[in-house]
Each structure stands twice: as C-alpha cells, then as structure tokens.
Amino acid sequence: MSCYNSNGLISKLLKALFLFAIATLYSCQSSEQLKSEQYFVEGYQLYKTYCTNCHQDDGKGMANLYPPLQGSSILKNKELMACIIKNGMSDTILVAGKKFSRPMPANPKLTELEIAEIVSFVTMKWGQDSTRTSIELVQKSLAACKDH
Template sequence: MRVPTITRIAFLFCCIAFLSCKNEEELKTEQYFVEGMQLYMTHCSNCHQSTGEGLSNLYPPIKGSALLKDKAFLSCIIRNGMEGTILVNGKEFNRPMPGNPKLTDIEIAEIVTFVSVKWGKDSVYTPITFVEEALTKCKAR
C-alpha cells in the first residue's frame, strides 16, 4: 500500500517539529537572554561596554567577574546602584554606579539572565520571582 505524498509530508513536518521542540526552561532562557541583551545595550553597555570588559580604570568589567554568581547582588545594584570601592577580578574600582529604578522586575531579571549566561557561564534564566525576592531584601543606596 502506497502512502499519499501529503501524508508523508505531514509526517515529516511533525517529526521535524517534534525534534526541534524545546522545553519551557530553554525557551524562557532564550527569551530572557534576547530581551536582556537589548536592555543591557541600552542601559549598561555605555560604561561596561558591549563586550562586558568595562572601561579601563573607570568602570569594572562584568565579563569573568565572580560577582556574576551573586544574582541577588546584581539585581540590587541594577535597581539601586552602588557607591564605594568594589573589587572585580583583583582590581579595585571606586566610581559610583547609578541605579535604574525605572527598570521593572522582569527587565532586571532579563538583564541578570543575559550577563549571567553571556559572561558568567550560567545556562538558565533568572526567574522574576527570584529578582522580586532579592529586591525586597536589598536597601536603596
């Protein structure tokens, strides 16, 4: 019995679609990464550069920083900024970083996801619930 061409095409399409499906976490990570990249380029790259390498002795690098492991800290400084000396990759920086209180919690989660995946060797998104909790625990500076 010969299978009609349209049936074979439909079967092939279903197989391709099934094999290319991603789970919810993978899709969310991709979504947050892309949105976070756009937000980072708009709000962060002027100082930290598009490469994440910072600007000489003025602004610290994000790329390779151990601080990327502390997503709660990142969330707080994105929202509230920080003052004082910070040690990044063995080098001290002492320029104030202005916060951005206009960014929403989801936008902060997306930026944290982007920098964590891009330069922190993370592989999953930072949930908005994590950022919301972190922001309730940090203080405005």
C-alpha cells in the same frame, strides 16, 4: 504546463516539509529552555540599552573607569546583581585585582522582569550559567536589599 504544476507542487511540498522540520526542532525544546532563550535575547537588548556605555559590548568594562563584568565574582551573586541594577552602587569594589570607585547609577524605572532578563543575559554570557534568573528571585532580592 504539467511540468510547471508538478514543480509548483514539489516546491510547496518542500516548503511544508521545511516548516514541519523547524516546528519539530523547536518543539523538542522544553518550555524552560525556551524561556531561558527568551530571557537571554531580551536581556541582551536591555543590556545594550542600559549597560554597554560603561561595561561595553564585550563585558570588559572601560580601563580603570568602569569594572568588567566578564570574569567578575559578582556574576555568582544574582541577588546582589539585581539590587545593584535597580538601586545603583557607590561603594569601591575590587574586580580582577583592580579597584573601581565610580558610582553606578540606579535604574529605578526597570521592571522586575527587565532586571531578571539583564541578570540572565549577563550570567549566561559571562558567568557560565545556563539557567535564567526568575522574577521571583529578583522580587525576593529587591525586597531584601530594601531592608538593609
């Protein structure tokens, strides 16, 4: 009986130590790093819902129909991305030497936070960016694209 009790105590101590180690690991991240990770994860879910039908899971688009995001110069312009996600686009664009002229539908129901999360995911995944896109940047961008 005493062996069982000591094994139970050891098991509880190991669990407590494990939980402490996990808590310590996460506490070492700054709040900005945690927020960036949150935007990335939420952005991924939103990307899967709103973007993968055309741009695909891998960001490579669909042949000559829909442009790739991976390798696109648009990833360097978060402001323009926010405007396109919210308002759509009907212009012909050139991506990686190919012309794409199918219109992209608007997503007027997406919130500023959701747009920030999608832009964060896409630019972190395929644009070699390590910082999240702020809601403030999206708000400023959407106000500017309304003015044009």
